[in-house]
Amino acid sequence: MMQQFTPQKFTLTIQSGKNRFGEQEGFESIEIRPGDTLSIVGPTGSGKSALINDIENLAQGDSVTGRRILINGEEPPESFVREPAFKPISLITQNTRCLADLSVEAFMLMHIRARRPGREDLLDETINLANTFTGEEISLKSRMSGLSGGQTRALMIADALVIGDTPILLLDEIENAGIFKDRVIQSLQGGNKAVILVTHDPYLALTASRRIVMKHGGVSSVIEPTGQEQHLIEDLAIVEDRLHQIREKIRMGAAFSSDSSKVLMTAAAQGLQLNRV
Numbered sequence: 001m002m003q004q005f006t007p008q009k010f011t012l013t014i015q016s017g018k019n020r021f022g023e024q025e026g027f028e029s030i031e032i033r034p035g036d037t038l039s040i041v042g043p044t045g046s047g048k049s050a051l052i053n054d055i056e057n058l059a060q061g062d063s064v065t066g067r068r069i070l071i072n073g074e075e076p077p078e079s080f081v082r083e084p085a086f087k088p089i090s091l092i093t094q095n096t097r098c099l100a101d102l103s104v105e106a107f108m109l110m111h112i113r114a115r116r117p118g119r120e121d122l123l124d125e126t127i128n129l130a131n132t133f134t135g136e137e138i139s140l141k142s143r144m145s146g147l148s149g150g151q152t153r154a155l156m157i158a159d160a161l162v163i164g165d166t167p168i169l170l171l172d173e174i175e176n177a178g179i180f181k182d183r184v185i186q187s188l189q190g191g192n193k194a195v196i197l198v199t200h201d202p203y204l205a206l207t208a209s210r211r212i213v214m215k216h217g218g219v220s221s222v223i224e225p226t227g228q229e230q231h232l233i234e235d236l237a238i239v240e241d242r243l244h245q246i247r248e249k250i251r252m253g254a255a256f257s258s259d260s261s262k263v264l265m266t267a268a269a270q271g272l273q274l275n276r277v
């Protein structure tokens with residue numbers, strides 16, 4: 001029987017370890033509860049994936065960083081790590097691929113039977129949600145192995161949200177995955193999960209409720225926004241929207257005239273000014 005977690009009672013704690021130079025990290029412990037969003041930022045090689053992996057593997061001082069991950073204040077039982085049905089954490093990376101040569105329908109039903117027996121109704125909900133995340137529609141009859149990278153990620157995220165139902169969701173740089181990230185984030189924020197995402201995307205990084213900054217393989221600081229960044233977030237949303245429109249036009253094969261840039265910059269400037277009023 002699968003483990004059910006009560007969101008109100010679930011806490012994941014990261015206890016600090018050491019950076020690449022053997023120095024203690026810049027925090028003692030970080031507590032994460034369902035409903036929290038945390039972004040992990042930092043330059044290449046700064047230890048973002050290592051942090052995500054520590055959380056995924058529920059490290060107990062046994063990784064290169066020496067961090068420990070507690071569940072509800074205690075060392076989690078071995079079954080949380082080894083048995084997929086008990087694991088309270090889902091991880092989706094850019095490399096998440098499905099090797100099963102099944103139809104989408106058969107794969108999803110298999111997962112529902114393992115995690116949510118009797119809830120076959122979740123199949124449609126999952127596919128519909130996945131199709132809001134991707135521009136290329138996924139059908140129940142598609143082969144899992146034939147899905148594009150964007151379709152696979154869209155389906156895996158919808159699956160983690162609707163069927164997996166784990167209290168912690170880890171996303172490793174999903175912004176490059178050919179999905180509508182704003183829609184994904186909206187869905188993630190509505191749920192009773194904690195979302196921890198590694199990102200190089202300014203909008204995703206700033207909209208999280210806490211920002212973990214990585215340096216030399218360790219956490220150098222944890223920023224808790226005070227509201228001062230709100231204007232910047234609103235401006236970024238306008239810029240993002242313009243970029244999205246251009247990206248979609250390019251995908252559809254559009255070419256642009258020499259006026260396009262002027263029109264774009266004026267529209268963006270107007271948007272930013274309106275935003276200031």
Ligand SMILES: Nc1ncnc2c1ncn2[C@@H]1O[C@H](COP(=O)(O)OP(=O)(O)OP(=O)(O)O)[C@@H](O)[C@H]1O
Nearest residue numbers: 018019020043044045046047048049050064065217
């Ligand atoms: N605290 C640490 N002590 C020792 N080695 C570490 C530590 N943290 C990370 N490393 C090692 O440093 C290397 C780079 O770390 P990692 O892949 O996590 O960086 P990253 O920020 O995810 O990089 P990228 O942005 O390129 O994906 C890895 O080999 C990792 O095992």
